[in-house]
Amino acid sequence: MINKTCPSAAEAIADVFDGAVVMVGGFGASGSPIELIHALIDQGAKDLTLINNNTGNGEVGLAALIANGQVSKMICSFPRSSQSRVFPKLYREGKIELELVPQGTLAERIRAAGAGIPAFYTPTTVGTVLAEGKELRDFNGRSYVMEPWLKADFALVKCEVADPLGNLTFNKTARNFSPLMCMAATTGIVQAKYLVAAGDIDPEHVITPGIFVNRIVEVADPVHEDTLIAAGASYP
Amino acid sequence: MSTGWTREQMAARAALDIPDGSYVNLGIGIPELVTQFVPEGREFIYHTENGLLGMGPPPAEDERDLDLMNAGKKYVTAVPGAAYFHHADSFSMIRGGHIDVCVLGTMQVAANGDIANWSTGAPDAIPAVGGAMDLVQGVKKIYVITQHTTKTGEPKLVEKCSYPLTGPGVVSRIYTNLAVVDVTPDGFQVVELAPGVTFEEVEKSTGASILPAE
Numbered sequence: 076m077i078n079k080t081c082p083s084a085a086e087a088i089a090d091v092f093d094g095a096v097v098m099v100g101g102f103g104a105s106g107s108p109i110e111l112i113h114a115l116i117d118q119g120a121k122d123l124t125l126i127n128n129n130t131g132n133g134e135v136g137l138a139a140l141i142a143n144g145q146v147s148k149m150i151c152s153f154p155r156s157s158q159s160r161v162f163p164k165l166y167r168e169g170k171i172e173l174e175l176v177p178q179g180t181l182a183e184r185i186r187a188a189g190a191g192i193p194a195f196y197t198p199t200t201v202g203t204v205l206a207e208g209k210e211l212r213d214f215n216g217r218s219y220v221m222e223p224w225l226k227a228d229f230a231l232v233k234c235e236v237a238d239p240l241g242n243l244t245f246n247k248t249a250r251n252f253s254p255l256m257c258m259a260a261t262t263g264i265v266q267a268k269y270l271v272a273a274g275d276i277d278p279e280h281v282i283t284p285g286i287f288v289n290r291i292v293e294v295a296d297p298v299h300e301d302t303l304i305a306a307g308a309s310y311p
Numbered sequence: 312m313s314t315g316w317t318r319e320q321m322a323a324r325a326a327l328d329i330p331d332g333s334y335v336n337l338g339i340g341i342p343e344l345v346t347q348f349v350p351e352g353r354e355f356i357y358h359t360e361n362g363l364l365g366m367g368p369p370p371a372e373d374e375r376d377l378d379l380m381n382a383g384k385k386y387v388t389a390v391p392g393a394a395y396f397h398h399a400d401s402f403s404m405i406r407g408g409h410i411d412v413c414v415l416g417t418m419q420v421a422a423n424g425d426i427a428n429w430s431t432g433a434p435d436a437i438p439a440v441g442g443a444m445d446l447v448q449g450v451k452k453i454y455v456i457t458q459h460t461t462k463t464g465e466p467k468l469v470e471k472c473s474y475p476l477t478g479p480g481v482v483s484r485i486y487t488n489l490a491v492v493d494v495t496p497d498g499f500q501v502v503e504l505a506p507g508v509t510f511e512e513v514e515k516s517t518g519a520s521i522l523p524a525e
Contacts, residue, residue, distance in 0.1 A: 102361045103384040153441040163437050175438050179402030179445030186399040198448040202479035247395055248362045249378040254397045299377045
């Protein structure tokens with residue numbers, strides 16, 4: 076029987092290499108795979124290109140990974156928020172690169188990569204500075220900009236329930252980019268709050284089919300970014 | 312001395328123009344107040360682009376669910392009949408033309424419907440766009456709620472936006488503290504003046520030519 080479970084977060088992310096492109100699920104705090112990110116801080120891979128909607132908050136999770144000097148480029152839609160301090164400082168100092176992508180285009184570029192579609196056309200950004208230098212094409216009298224797929228070497232995501240085959244369900248708005256990232260990455264790595272036996276998830280209720288997932292680690296009591304920040308925590 | 316509309320009255324006025332049964336996406340700030348002024352007998356279904364259709368009001372502090380947020384990263388609730396989905400589905404609702412109305416705040420809006428609400432273009436600013444460019448291109452009707460002028464008295468309704476655009480020619484109607492203004496082929500046109508406000512006051516506070524109400 077196929078079993079994609081891993082005994083620890085450290086083993087699940089052990090082969091993330093210097094220079095890797097890493098997608099990280101989560102929209103702000105919700106759905107952020109804090110334990111996998113902290114394992115990646117312990118592991119120390121550097122010169123990473125990170126893909127997430129944001130750039131992390133406080134001094135934990137994504138923000139801690141960036142603060143630890145492991146990230147050279149960020150691809151995201153909204154790199155600042157009230158609690159984000161690490162990225163803005165490094166960006167102003169010229170120490171980290173930013174590729175700014177509208178949120179819907181970011182999602183679709185990731186989905187396209189997972190679906191084997193190398194590029195697509197969208198009206199989003201037409202007539203704005205974010206379309207500069209990009210190919211435009213008219214369809215039925217309206218202008219569209221071409222956007223390429225966005226692939227990654229690894230995806231780190233958090234889910235609610237997983238089975239050993241990699242079938243996943245998520246919790247509420249913690250789902251966000253995670254199913255897409257599992258599709259678009261060569262190696263999809265998942266931390267699950269509940270690990271159940273094959274067959275325990277109703278096939279009708281599977282959100283991410285196991286074919287998109289490579290490794291699962293059970294994190295039964297995951298910490299939440301907002302809880303850590305409220306407690307004034309930092310990592311490492 | 313003009314009186315004009317409060318933030319709540321601007322939101323209430325905008326809500327009047329949203330048809331029953333509409334799928335609605337609300338921007339951060341004054342647009343969020345629209346939920347408090349749904350006209351009697353109408354039902355709106357709120358979409359929040361991080362992955363929820365059927366967003367309800369904020370929860371009591373002790374009833375927060377850390378996995379249930381809106382696009383502004385505030386804790387919310389889900390109404391009976393709500394649905395969760397991933398980002399590609401959520402932005403398919405936006406980009407595929409399935410959302411009926413989007414109500415946004417803005418920094419500037421131009422007489423041709425251009426909107427600038429994502430960046431001042433200042434060299435030291437951290438650019439952040441989120442879903443704004445997807446919304447203005449994909450949603451059927453784009454409404455703007457904004458003070459008529461900035462805190463320093465500069466017009467926000469202008470001939471041409473000086474800030475970087477979010478999207479060209481996308482806004483159809485603007486609700487300010489002074490008036491309801493349409494974007495027409497002939498430029499701005501007043502639809503309705505706030506109580507105690509004269510057309511001349513609106514004209515003086517607008518950075519483009521504006522037509523009186525018909």
